[in-house]
Amino acid sequence: MRSSFRRRTTRLSGLIAIGAAAGLLLSACGGETGETTKTDTPAAEDTGAAAATEDTGTDAGTEGTDTGATQLYVYGVFATPLEEPWDGAIHTALEAVAAEGLIKYEYVDSIDTPDSMENTLRDIAENQKPDLIIGDAFSAEAAVRTVAAEFPDIAFAFGSGEAEVAPNLSVFDNWIQDPAYLAGMLAGGLTQSNVVGVVAAMPIPEVNRIVNGFIEGVAATNPAATVKVSFINSFFDPATAKTAAEAQIAAGADVLFAERDGVIAAAQEAGLPAVGMMVDQKDQAPQNVVTSLLWDVKPTVMALVEQLNAGTYTASNLGQYSFMKNGGSSIAPINTDLVVDVPADLVAQVEAKQAEIEAGTFAVEINEEAPAGSTEVSAAE
């Protein structure tokens, strides 16, 4: 009862969001047409006027039918609320692609359990018949695989730690160990106490490889450093994340990596630099956040859209589209206006490494082993 209500309300808000996006799109199109027609002959003014009326109309129906023939219909199905950064990143990318008019996008979120994931997916596949269903399968691998096998004509692309399944289930993941390495280089260069703290969710492969990439980065600029890693065993508990960060400050850490929310608040109170995650968190503490690890799902979505439009879609592992060298991940612009000095040669060193990664001449080793609570980077090397 509750979940169906929630789903309906989310769907409703989704529709409103899509309506608003479509409205924006219309106004953008209308504006452009208006401008070009101004310089044209009087006859063309009619089109300008028509565009203007369409512009003011809130009904997106006409626009939809215009491009509907070529527009892919994409459905987002998310196990967590969109506020969770992982699904938020997928949703943001899909909205961006929808805003360009390439796809028609709807979504549901907060599905919670594998059984309701299975029912929701089947419901959407049967009744909405989208061209593509995108989501995350981590908490419901079996459910996603079951339903994908039932609907071989619909493309499924899911965030997953497991392999793709022919003919229609593709997988992707947040391969952001490269930006983690660069952020680690910054942290290693900024620490005075030679202790760097990491507060992360839980020791699962997706988190471990980011933390390990970060630790390797610290080792690259500061072989004398120790990296302390706390796991809070939750994706959503910023208060505990903050106390974990305070524990690390007490243990000597003077640079923090906020794999989870809550850590930046601790860094701000203690006047220490911190690295953010998933979105540029500089706004939260402009004097403390040196950079943030960013995951851009848009290349993944664009690859899917191109394959589907060309009729060449097959199940594949889309992981490469999240790699830094393919534009799928990056670090936010380095903030040098911090509570501590950010040496120019450190920034140059990081930028040089970034150029190497982007050119494909350097790649961070993928290590999905759980990191220890305290690692001396010289011993780890």
Add this chain to the structure above:
Amino acid sequence: MTQTLAVLTMMLTVATPLVFAGLGEVITERSGVLNLGIEGTMYLGAFVGFLASGALHSAWWGILVAMLAGAAAGALMGLLTVTVGVNQHVAGIGTTLLLVAACNFVSRLKSSGGASEQVPKLSKLFGSTAVIGQYPLTYLALFVVAPVIWWVLRSTGMGLKLRAVGESPEAADAAGVSVPLTRYLALTVGGAFMGLGGAFLTVAMLGSFSLDIVSGRGWVCIALVIFGRWKVWPTVGGALLFGFAEGLEKQLAITTTFASVPNELWLALPYIVVVAALIIWGRGVRYPGAYLKAYKRA
């Protein structure tokens, strides 16, 4: 040494929301009503405190509004359990589900999954010096709220009436004490403290709100109240013990010596301590006489 002090510092910070909400639950349960709406009430306090702090540009106003919202949530529990007289477990869980979902819904309407907004928050006293560098609410909890609740329950007419209603509503009613009024009062006052406990997380610790911010702290309070045998100081003691275990866990997990101990064991430590304490001291507890019983005049 700094790390030992850090454990004590963290003990007080972690315990603060548990003290507020746990004592709110003590007041409620002593009147004979189990308020399982505590988790949702804390969530409401956290969310409303965050909104009000941002809207009114003051953390203290945020806290006041969070307390009012908590009191309203208590009144809702009163409507369900006192006026309508439905099963207290069902009413409590229902209240929690309702409040959490309502807050998440409003949160979604306000910002569709973007980065969390920062609002005014309290700062620590004494320049964040170890142990005594705490948020003012921590001092309020331990040195004002706990002694006052203890004194009111133990030594005032109001406290006597509350306990009488919780032990034997028939007798209290015969003596001229209004059972519904007393229970409503207990639920609203208790709810206000639960709201305050939730607001501590957003308005003192973080200055921002995110989904699931309470993360089961309300349920921990339910256990603490039983652990504390519905008494004020043992409940405070239980909250401090939980905070100590959590602080210890956070420190030991990142020391070189203990770094190889499995992470899951560290995470379970605070809960193991609470369960062990319940086994040792929680046996043969005597519940309030009218616990879980709705009262209707015969």
